[in-house]
Amino acid sequence: xxxxxxxxxxxxxxxxxxxxxxxxxxxxxxxxxxxxxxxxxxxxxxxxxxxxxxxxxxxxxxxxxxxxxxxxxxxxxxxxxxxxxxxxxxxxxxxxxxxxxxxxxxxxxxxxxxxxxxxxxxxxxxxxxxxxxxxxxxxxxxxxxxxxxxxxxxxxxxxxxxxxxxxxxxxxxxxxxxxxxxxxxxxxxxxxxxxxxxxxxxxxxxxxxxxxxxxxxxxxxxxxxxxxxxxxxxxxx
Amino acid sequence: xxxxxxxxxxxxxxxxxxxxxxxxxxxxxxxxxxxxxxxxxxxxxxxxxxxxxxxxxxxxxxxxxxxxxxxxxxxxxxxxxxxxxxxxxxxxxxxxxxxxxxxxxxxxxxxxxxxxxxxxxxxxxxxxxxxxxxxxxxxxxxxxxxxxxxxxxxxxxxxxxxxxxxxxxxxxxxxxxxxxxxxxxxxxxxxxxxxxxxxxxxxxxxxxxxxxxxxxxxxx
Numbered sequence: 001x002x003x004x005x006x007x008x009x010x011x012x013x014x015x016x017x018x019x020x021x022x023x024x025x026x027x028x029x030x031x032x033x034x035x036x037x038x039x040x041x042x043x044x045x046x047x048x049x050x051x052x053x054x055x056x057x058x059x060x061x062x063x064x065x066x067x068x069x070x071x072x073x074x075x076x077x078x079x080x081x082x083x084x085x086x087x088x089x090x091x092x093x094x095x096x097x098x099x100x101x102x103x104x105x106x107x108x109x110x111x112x113x114x115x116x117x118x119x120x121x122x123x124x125x126x127x128x129x130x131x132x133x134x135x136x137x138x139x140x141x142x143x144x145x146x147x148x149x150x151x152x153x154x155x156x157x158x159x160x161x162x163x164x165x166x167x168x169x170x171x172x173x174x175x176x177x178x179x180x181x182x183x184x185x186x187x188x189x190x191x192x193x194x195x196x197x198x199x200x201x202x203x204x205x206x207x208x209x210x211x212x213x214x215x216x217x218x219x220x221x222x223x224x225x226x227x228x229x230x231x232x233x234x235x236x237x
Numbered sequence: 238x239x240x241x242x243x244x245x246x247x248x249x250x251x252x253x254x255x256x257x258x259x260x261x262x263x264x265x266x267x268x269x270x271x272x273x274x275x276x277x278x279x280x281x282x283x284x285x286x287x288x289x290x291x292x293x294x295x296x297x298x299x300x301x302x303x304x305x306x307x308x309x310x311x312x313x314x315x316x317x318x319x320x321x322x323x324x325x326x327x328x329x330x331x332x333x334x335x336x337x338x339x340x341x342x343x344x345x346x347x348x349x350x351x352x353x354x355x356x357x358x359x360x361x362x363x364x365x366x367x368x369x370x371x372x373x374x375x376x377x378x379x380x381x382x383x384x385x386x387x388x389x390x391x392x393x394x395x396x397x398x399x400x401x402x403x404x405x406x407x408x409x410x411x412x413x414x415x416x417x418x419x420x421x422x423x424x425x426x427x428x429x430x431x432x433x434x435x436x437x438x439x440x441x442x443x444x445x446x447x448x449x450x451x452x453x454x455x456x457x
Contacts, residue, residue: 104433111438159413168400175396176439178413182420187434190425195329197336200421209343210414211421 058230059125066123067233068164071216072174073116074128075157078226079150080109081130086147091140098191105147105184112177119173129228144192151185152204153222154178156214164216182211298405299355301398304445305412306348308394310359311455312341312387318364319384322374330429337384337422344415351408366454381430388423390443390451392416397442 061070083106090099117124136142158178165171186199204212214222216233294302316338319325326334349356364373364383372379395416402409424434443451 101434104435108435108438115439155417159410159417162399162413163403163406163409165403168403171399171403172396172442175399175413175416176441178417179392179396179420179440180435180438182417183424183435183440186421186424187428190428195333197332199333199425200336200340200418205340205418205421207343208347209340209418210347210411211417213410213414 058232059128061125061231061233062123065166065170066120068161069116069120069170070123070125071161071220071233072158072177073113073120073124074227074231075154075219075223076109076113076116076177077128078130078223079154080106080113081128082132082135082146082150082226083109085132085137086143089137091143092138093140101187101191102147105187108180108184112180115173115177119170125231126229128231130226131228132226134225141192144188147188148185148192149222151181151188152212153214153219154181155185156212157216157219159211159213160215160219294355294405294408297401298408299352301401301412301445302348302352302408303355303357304398304448305395305415306345306352306357307360307456308387308391308448308452309341309344309348310357311362311452312391313338313345314359314362315364315383315387316341318374319380325374325377325380327377333425333429334384337426340418340422344418347411347415351411361457362455363457364455369454378430381426384426385423385430385432386451388419388426390448391419392423392440393443394445394448395419396440397444397448399442 059070059074061067061074083102086102087099087106094102132146135146155178158174158181162171162174165174185204189198189201190196192198200211220231220233316334320331320334320338345359365371366373370379370383373383374380395412399409399412399416402412420440427434
């Protein structure tokens with residue numbers, strides 16, 4: 001439903017003045033936008049019928065709990081795709097211990113992704129296209145540094161999303177995932193800085209002993225460079 | 238328009254927040270009693286500003302926070318004792334346990350402040366659990382086993398109570414922030430013990446009773 005609204009909205013961009021006014025007000029509702037391909041989508045919208053934009057080019061998260069679950073689903077897609085690549089093309093000098101940990105993490109992220117997709121059923125956003133061109137998969141520091149960013153970001157995202165979830169059953173499911181993400185974060189951080197306090201460092205745990213919490217806008221902005229598909233959350237209004 | 242949506246909007250776009258602020262006020266006024274604390278100010282500020290805060294919270298939330306504080310007291314005492322025990326913690330891990338202990342002490346302070354007059358003092362503890370772990374503070378392997386037990390227990394305990402805290406956004410968020418820190422602790426302690434940092438893709442919650450049954454032997 002959210003996707004259809006996005007299509008309809010895009011399609012009316014070039015219509016009458018009154019609709020243009022409506023479009024302006026609606027454009028302010030385009031609160032979350034992940035990619036730099038907006039212009040591409042707009043051009044496509046002007047050339048094609050409304051339904052001509054393929055799902056691969058844009059995805060709206062939807063509203064309410066569906067929106068929040070899609071938000072999580074998007075992040076898990078990103079993580080699953082990343083670790084799948086990490087295992088397919090191991091970095092130079094990877095140890096057996098590292099391979100075991102990273103393989104587990106990949107499997108977990110795939111499980112999280114598939115679980116959320118199943119929970120969302122027809123409400124799930126499409127598979128996102130990712131862009132890891134900024135990552136050097138042959139380089140340990142590049143891979144583990146990116147992994148750390150993703151894991152810490154995921155923890156902060158779930159921590160921030162908790163209060164946005166209406167149904168406590170979904171809150172419980174998110175809770176089952178987030179602590180595993182935190183375990184990943186600690187393990188990755190320990191690989192980067194063995195036997196240091198980095199696993200729960202002062203950069204992420206404050207003086208009250210509280211982990212980072214981020215709202216969706218902050219998280220999506222951070223994830224933006226890694227996701228090609230345009231993702232919007234306009235229907236959350 | 239739900240409160241959840243309102244909050245999301247507010248977090249995203251100041252302009253839209255302005256537009257909706259009157260709606261928000263209406264909403265909050267209408268359900269203040271149900272929500273308990275409704276301030277959207279940073280939680281610590283809200284908490285320290287009201288010493289009687291604990292009395293204003295619904296009883297079920299107070300009960301959860303007292304339960305959490307009990308667990309944090311156990312952890313805090315456990316790490317203080319371990320770090321004080323000569324030669325127990327190998328030198329290369331002292332920094333890690335210092336960091337964990339620092340967090341547990343912070344959690345005790347945070348929850349004590351949050352509860353105000355409803356806060357509890359540290360209970361009398363028996364870290365040997367009636368002699369079952371008699372070498373808890375002399376044998377690092379035993380100490381590690383207990384550390385992992387407490388950390389995994391803490392993760393499962395907070396997870397199990399999230400639904401009760403859900404009506405209060407600020408307290409739920411703070412509890413989630415503690416929850417993930419406990420998970421980080423659990424991961425590193427497991428790694429030191431030569432174990433995997435996780436049991437699988439999902440961490441399971443425990444009920445309050447299950448947690449109390451597991452923690453009970455450590456309460457003198």
